[in-house]
Amino acid sequence: MHLFRILFFYEWRHFRAARGLVLLCCLLLATGLYGIYYGTTEIERQRQHLANLPELTRRNVDELKVKFPGPADAGDIGYYHSTFAMHHPDRWAALSLGLRDVNPSYVKLRLLGLQNQLYATDNTNPMKVLSGNFDLAFVLVYLLPLLIIALCFNLLSSEREEGILVVLLAQPVRPAVVVGAKLAFRLVVVLGLAGLLSVVGMLWAQVPLDGRVIMWLSLTVLYCLFWFGVSLVVTALQRPSAVNAVALLGVWLLLVVLVPSLLNLSVATARPVPQGIALTIKQREEIHGGWDRPKTETMNRFFALYPQWRDTATIRERFVWRWYYAFQHLGDLAVAPQAAAYAHGLQQRYDLVEQLNLLSPAINAQTSFNALAGTDLPTHLQFQRSATRFHDSLRAFYYPFLFGKVEFTHADYAREPTHSFTSQPELPTLYRGLVKLLLSVAAVYGLGAVLWRVRPIIPR
Amino acid sequence: MTYILEAKELRKQYADKLALRGLNLQIAPGEVFCLLGQNGAGKSTTINLFLGFVQPTAGAAFVNGLEVATNPIKIKEYLAYIPEQVMLYPHLTGLENLALFSSLAGYKYPQWELVQYLTDAGLPAEAVQRRVGTYSKGMRQKVGIAIAVAKHAKVLLLDEPTSGLDPKASNEFSELLRRLSGQGTAVLMATHDIFRAKEVGTRVGIMREGELVDVRPTATLNAQELEQLYLTFMN
Numbered sequence: 001m002h003l004f005r006i007l008f009f010y011e012w013r014h015f016r017a018a019r020g021l022v023l024l025c026c027l028l029l030a031t032g033l034y035g036i037y038y039g040t041t042e043i044e045r046q047r048q049h050l051a052n053l054p055e056l057t058r059r060n061v062d063e064l065k066v067k068f069p070g071p072a073d074a075g076d077i078g079y080y081h082s083t084f085a086m087h088h089p090d091r092w093a094a095l096s097l098g099l100r101d102v103n104p105s106y107v108k109l110r111l112l113g114l115q116n117q118l119y120a121t122d123n124t125n126p127m128k129v130l131s132g133n134f135d136l137a138f139v140l141v142y143l144l145p146l147l148i149i150a151l152c153f154n155l156l157s158s159e160r161e162e163g164i165l166v167v168l169l170a171q172p173v174r175p176a177v178v179v180g181a182k183l184a185f186r187l188v189v190v191l192g193l194a195g196l197l198s199v200v201g202m203l204w205a206q207v208p209l210d211g212r213v214i215m216w217l218s219l220t221v222l223y224c225l226f227w228f229g230v231s232l233v234v235t236a237l238q239r240p241s242a243v244n245a246v247a248l249l250g251v252w253l254l255l256v257v258l259v260p261s262l263l264n265l266s267v268a269t270a271r272p273v274p275q276g277i278a279l280t281i282k283q284r285e286e287i288h289g290g291w292d293r294p295k296t297e298t299m300n301r302f303f304a305l306y307p308q309w310r311d312t313a314t315i316r317e318r319f320v321w322r323w324y325y326a327f328q329h330l331g332d333l334a335v336a337p338q339a340a341a342y343a344h345g346l347q348q349r350y351d352l353v354e355q356l357n358l359l360s361p362a363i364n365a366q367t368s369f370n371a372l373a374g375t376d377l378p379t380h381l382q383f384q385r386s387a388t389r390f391h392d393s394l395r396a397f398y399y400p401f402l403f404g405k406v407e408f409t410h411a412d413y414a415r416e417p418t419h420s421f422t423s424q425p426e427l428p429t430l431y432r433g434l435v436k437l438l439l440s441v442a443a444v445y446g447l448g449a450v451l452w453r454v455r456p457i458i459p460r
Numbered sequence: 461m462t463y464i465l466e467a468k469e470l471r472k473q474y475a476d477k478l479a480l481r482g483l484n485l486q487i488a489p490g491e492v493f494c495l496l497g498q499n500g501a502g503k504s505t506t507i508n509l510f511l512g513f514v515q516p517t518a519g520a521a522f523v524n525g526l527e528v529a530t531n532p533i534k535i536k537e538y539l540a541y542i543p544e545q546v547m548l549y550p551h552l553t554g555l556e557n558l559a560l561f562s563s564l565a566g567y568k569y570p571q572w573e574l575v576q577y578l579t580d581a582g583l584p585a586e587a588v589q590r591r592v593g594t595y596s597k598g599m600r601q602k603v604g605i606a607i608a609v610a611k612h613a614k615v616l617l618l619d620e621p622t623s624g625l626d627p628k629a630s631n632e633f634s635e636l637l638r639r640l641s642g643q644g645t646a647v648l649m650a651t652h653d654i655f656r657a658k659e660v661g662t663r664v665g666i667m668r669e670g671e672l673v674d675v676r677p678t679a680t681l682n683a684q685e686l687e688q689l690y691l692t693f694m695n
Contacts, residue, residue: 006563010549017551163547167604170511170541171564171611172533459513 003173007181015185021151025193028147032139032197036095036204039135043094043205046105053084053106054418061413074401074408075321078111083394083416085109085387090374090423092212094205095198096137096366098375107387111398113328114391115283115335118384119276136201137369140220141362142256144194145227149248151186152231154241155179156457161241165459175457179235187228194220212372215430219372222437223365229444236451238458259360267352273345279338286334290327295320302326305333309403322402329395343381350377354429361440368433374423383421390419462525464489464538464615464646465510469519472505472670479505481670482519489614492637492647494657494678496690497667503650505670507617510648511541524614537565540608544620546600550593554578554603557592558610565611574610581606582632598629605636616640618649622656634660654690658683666693 015021060082068076085107093100109117132138156179159165169175198220202213234247290298295315303310315323332339357363370376397417401408465487472480480502487493495503508514509521512532521528523535548557558574569577578588581602592600601621608616616637622630630653637647637660651657657664658678664686665675673693681689 003564006560010552010560013552013556014549162550163543163545164549166513166541166543167547167561167607168564169513170536170539170617171561172536172566173564174533456515 003177004181004184007173007178008185011182011185015189024147024150025189028139028143028193029197031134031143032136032193033200035134035136035139036197036201038133039097039201040094040204042097042101042133042135043089046089046100050086050088050106053086057083064413065410068408071407071409073321074398074406074412075324077408078321078325078394078398078402080110081413081416082108082110083418085383085390085419086421087380087383088420088422090425091205091207092216092373092425093375093423095135095201095207095216096369096373096375097133097135098137098370098373099377099380100375101133103380103383109387109391109394111325111328111394113283113287113331114388115332115339116280117391118387119280136197137366137373139197140194140223141365141369144190144224145252145256145362147193148186148190148224148227148231149245149252151189152183152228152235153245153248155182155186155231155235155244157235157239157241157244160238160459165457169457169459176452179232179452179457183228183232187224190224190228191221194224212425215372215434216369218434219365219368219437222434222441223361225441226361226437226444229441229448232448233444233451236448236455238455255360256362260363263353263356263359263363267349267356271345271349271352273349274338274342276342279335279342282338283331283335287328287331290331293327295323298323298327298330301330306399309399312403312405325395325398325402343384346377347381354432357433358436358439361437364433364436364440368430368437371426371429371433374425376426376429378426378429379423382424386421387419390417393417462489463487463522464524465493465648466522467506467509467519468522470506470509470516470521471518472502472509472514473517479670480509480516483670483672485665485672487615487646487648489644489646490641491663492641492649492661494661494664495648495650495667495672496652496654496657496664497650498694500669501667502670503667504619506667507541507619507648507650510615510617511539512536538614539617540611540613540615541617542601542604542608542619542621544623545597546604548592548600548603551591553589553591554583554595554599554606555588557603558606561607562610567610567612569610577606577610578603581609581636582629598625601625601629601633605633609640614645616645616647616649618647618651620651621649622651622653630656654687655683658686666690668693 064077064081067080087105089100089105107118108120156165159168168178195217198216202216207213230251231248234244234251237247239247299315312322353363354367357367367376394417397415400406401412463486465485467483467485470480470483472478483502483506485493485506495506497503505514509516510523510528512528512535515529524538526535528535549560552560555571555574555578558578559569562569562574575585575588579585583599583602583606587595587599592603595603622633625633634656637649641647641662649657649661658681661678663675663677665672666689667673674689676689678686
């Protein structure tokens with residue numbers, strides 16, 4: 001232990017002298033801080049948007065009160081009145097944006113058919129989406145391994161190449177202690193940086209101090225340990241520094257770029273998902289067809305589903321709101337299997353990726369961070385289901401007005417249902433991610449231990 | 461008689477080359493044994509086997525009665541090694557390098573004592589606090605010597621230690637070896653320098669193709685006779 005401490009201390013001296021590495025650490029710190037700034041800014045922007053939505057609804061109501069000063073037909077109100085299903089981000093979302101940049105954080109809803117409203121999103125610059133998020137999770141998952149590689153590619157080889165290793169190993173110190181001290185120092189540097197960034201990120205994002213703090217830190221530590229394990233394996237092969245660097249960058253490229261791309265392709269092939277646009281078109285065709293269909297046929301189909309409104313008068317007029325909303329709803333029901341298949345297909349893809357992400361700890365870590373922050377696909381699907389239920393509640397609120405021929409008064413606006421959904425962490429995914437990461441770490445250190453055993457250090 | 465260094469039927473086979481063919485060698489405390497031989501004769505392999513840097517194919521090497529293969533760490537407490545090129549951490553000063561290596565050997569000295577070791581080894585006092593990156597080969601060699609002396613090693617293993625040193629530095633080095641030998645330190649030195657071997661050695665051994673073909677006390681030969689002997693074996 002005494003020798004370990006000496007070597008550890010001198011590692012600090014060597015590190016301090018290697019200005020490039022110090023600069024690299026500073027650079028990672030700066031990119032990490034930028035990642036935190038980017039993530040918190042993006043989430044704050046979404047929060048601001050969400051905070052403005054009730055005001056937009058209020059203004060819409062005020063306009064409607066002017067447009068319809070007295071009691072009005074609820075059909076008119078349902079048509080012109082828009083409200084919002086809101087997906088509030090969890091505080092953790094600022095550290096791992098996940099899908100929050102591609103999926104809408106709110107859905108503008110009217111009493112019309114739901115499906116086309118559900119998939120209507122704000123315009124997003126595709127180039128921005130392509131470049132992806134630069135949040136803290138991105139820095140930890142994709143950039144931190146590069147720092148580990150920069151710190152470890154010449155763990156022993158530089159001393160061997162410089163001829164220092166023979167002098168070092170001529171001292172009564174176990175090679176394992178030399179390697180251990182070197183690795184431990186680098187681990188402290190990297191974990192210190194990752195821990196510092198995580199703590200700054202948590203404070204900046206004002207996350208609640210719950211078990212997820214431990215989960216986040218555990219994920220970070222395990223992920224770093226994995227990359228240190230990879231470095232240990234490559235070091236055990238005792239190749240020149242240049243070969244080590246190429247090998248480690250190759251592993252990084254494989255696990256961070258190639259495997260995720262191949263996984264994406266194979267999952268898309270294995271789990272085909274119906275196109276969202278096909279669903280929208282079918283729903284629109286169904287709704288537009290409703291204008292030409294005999295009203296009795298439409299209403300009978302509707303009453304079969306909602307027999308409580310069967311006693312309403314037969315429609316003889318050319319246009320009646322309850323008929324209009326009936327065929328809007330029947331349009332949704334016509335594409336319900338496709339909508340379910342779409343959501344199911346997305347979930348299946350996600351599940352398959354989650355099963356296969358053992359192949360790439362980078363994907364596993366990213367998936368786990370997103371699950372922790374509630375910014376993954378299952379959370380978005382939960383929001384969509386919640387928005388669907390909200391739309392159902394809107395219909396349930398308006399139908400008595402429409403079918404009971406009750407006039408809609410100004411006081412009724414206040415009774416209209418509202419919606420709010422806040423992301424929750426996907427804890428089962430997170431736990432599985434942690435276990436898989438632990439397995440990856442165990443596997444890589446097991447391999448490292450075997451290699452070190454069969455290949456003793458050659459000092460020259 | 462107790463030997464501090466001993467090789468018994470020491471054999472080393474590399475993939476395509478038999479580097480050492482059953483070496484038998486005993487070196488007593490205070491003895492300076494010089495190994496002469498061409499490149500590839502097995503001199504460095506012998507030193508590496510005593511250091512435990514390579515494992516013998518057969519036979520055994522002993523340091524202070526301990527077998528190297530089974531006590532690879534313990535034997536290094538008795539050994540100091542000075543290679544042909546002493547390479548040290550270039551960003552540390554001579555003093556810091558000495559502090560590091562002597563603390564790894566289990567010795568913690570106050571600064572003045574470290575300075576003393578370095579200046580005794582011939583390093584100019586002004587260089588002690590300079591980074592090793594600015595040192596000449598000779599200066600690094602002197603730090604290497606200081607490391608060996610500060611470790612109180614019972615055995616010095618030297619692999620072409622004077623190669624590339626200027627005559628003055630070589631002379632100082634010989635002087636130091638004599639001094640250490642006088643204090644009971646055994647020296648095993650692999651060298652091409654016949655005259656230096658004659659000057660400092662108590663015995664010389666001539667190696668050829670992995671075999672120790674002749675061993676003579678230096679006192680029985682003059683430099684020319686030694687050179688003649690060497691050339692005879694090499695031819």
